[in-house]
Amino acid sequence: MAEVKKIAVIAGDGIGPEVVAEAEKILKRTEELYGYSFETEHVLFGGIAIDEKGTPLPEDTLKVCKSADAVLLGAVGGPKWDSNPKELRPETGLLGIRKELGLFSNLRPAVIFDCLKDASTLKPEVLEGTDLMVVRELTGGIYFGEKFRREGEGGQEAVDTCVYNVQEVERIVRQAFEIAQKRRKKLASVDKANVLETSRLWREVVNRVAPEYPDVELEHVLVDNCAMQLLRRPSSFDVIVTENMFGDILSDEAAMLTGSIGMLASASLGEGSFGLYEPVHGSAPDIAGQGLANPIATILSVALMFRLTFGYDKAADAIEKAVAEVLDAGHRTADIAVDKSQALSTSEMGDLIAAAMK
Numbered sequence: 001m002a003e004v005k006k007i008a009v010i011a012g013d014g015i016g017p018e019v020v021a022e023a024e025k026i027l028k029r030t031e032e033l034y035g036y037s038f039e040t041e042h043v044l045f046g047g048i049a050i051d052e053k054g055t056p057l058p059e060d061t062l063k064v065c066k067s068a069d070a071v072l073l074g075a076v077g078g079p080k081w082d083s084n085p086k087e088l089r090p091e092t093g094l095l096g097i098r099k100e101l102g103l104f105s106n107l108r109p110a111v112i113f114d115c116l117k118d119a120s121t122l123k124p125e126v127l128e129g130t131d132l133m134v135v136r137e138l139t140g141g142i143y144f145g146e147k148f149r150r151e152g153e154g155g156q157e158a159v160d161t162c163v164y165n166v167q168e169v170e171r172i173v174r175q176a177f178e179i180a181q182k183r184r185k186k187l188a189s190v191d192k193a194n195v196l197e198t199s200r201l202w203r204e205v206v207n208r209v210a211p212e213y214p215d216v217e218l219e220h221v222l223v224d225n226c227a228m229q230l231l232r233r234p235s236s237f238d239v240i241v242t243e244n245m246f247g248d249i250l251s252d253e254a255a256m257l258t259g260s261i262g263m264l265a266s267a268s269l270g271e272g273s274f275g276l277y278e279p280v281h282g283s284a285p286d287i288a289g290q291g292l293a294n295p296i297a298t299i300l301s302v303a304l305m306f307r308l309t310f311g312y313d314k315a316a317d318a319i320e321k322a323v324a325e326v327l328d329a330g331h332r333t334a335d336i337a338v339d340k341s342q343a344l345s346t347s348e349m350g351d352l353i354a355a356a357m358k
């Protein structure tokens with residue numbers, strides 16, 4: 001009997017509960033097929049937590065997350081809470097949970113499913129074979145640096161500072177090398193070392209640790225060039241590692257290669273194997289409660305959890321293969337369907353994928 005893995009489940013707001021319910025079907029199916037054992041505990045977070053507990057991130061939610069092996073998150077937020085003061089907004093909870101759980105990296109895979117190549121705005125022959133992962137530093141750099149205004153000679157000045165230390169760079173770079181070792185063993189480190197001092201430090205650290213990963217082929221790419229190459233030769237990338245702001249921009253660019261936000265999974269990691277897994281999309285209030293949401297992003301987030309936190313590679317493969325098989329057979333939710341009248345509901349899609357796992 002396998003060890004019981006504890007998963008804190010945050011369904012959240014909007015379509016969150018709908019897509020998380022489908023991911024839980026996948027957990028159940030994995031138990032049946034592989035003999036693994038998951039203990040899930042649902043906790044309140046985001047808008048629903050504000051309504052019921054008066055705070056987006058209640059203490060007991062944090063406690064359950066901290067004692068779990070992994071967190072599965074749907075999505076939070078919606079117009080109902082948009083005009084609340086900062087401490088009563090779902091987004092404040094998101095920043096808080098990342099910080100409290102020490103999640104310093106954000107991973108976003110962008111995979112092209114062959115049968116969905118026409119959903120992208122890029123030419124199918126350019127996208128062919130694209131399967132990349134952006135590893136973004138999440139808790140340092142210019143977003144977290146000191147910010148202030150002052151009077152200067154040309155009128156008011158605004159200052160944002162970008163700071164990185166060796167330790168911050170080293171931990172994410174090592175993580176990226178290790179991820180590359182488990183994939184196609186190619187790492188692109190993205191910086192602006194021709195201009196920025198933080199980038200020069202970044203590059204020094206990458207070059208210092210690289211010899212410890214001799215099986216990984218390393219290239220340094222300047223960020224502006226990377227933005228171009230992602231559109232020109234996306235299939236040549238395997239793992240891309242970069243600092244916070246560059247990663248924010250490049251991960252959105254990479255995401256759009258695939259054409260649909262309903263398909264994109266993400267992981268946020270800290271030290272060790274603990275991770276928080278969630279779809280890239282938000283709570284989609286426009287389609288919430290109607291069974292229209294595509295659950296694939298959340299289901300693929302479970303595959304990431306299996307691979308990165310639990311080391312259940314075979315089960316992760318089984319999920320990804322099942323998704324590909326169901327799509328290849330022509331099944332679509334409305335967001336990726338050409339003929340919307342034929343579209344499946346959220347739970348129909350989840351059922352088909354669970355059934356296709358083997």
Ligand code: NAI
Nearest residue numbers: 075076077078079262281282283284285286287293294335
């Ligand atoms: P969104 O991702 O929720 O929706 C953007 C568009 O994509 C909408 O038209 C929506 O219907 C569609 N969409 C999103 N996910 C889909 C799915 N699984 N299947 C089919 N269609 C899907 O982004 P938006 O509208 O900017 O934000 C809505 C709310 O979500 C806001 O309150 C925002 O703050 C929050 N949000 C939360 C995130 C999180 O929990 N990590 C991330 C992004 C936004």
Ligand code: MG
Nearest residue numbers: 248249251252
């Ligand atoms: Mg962004």
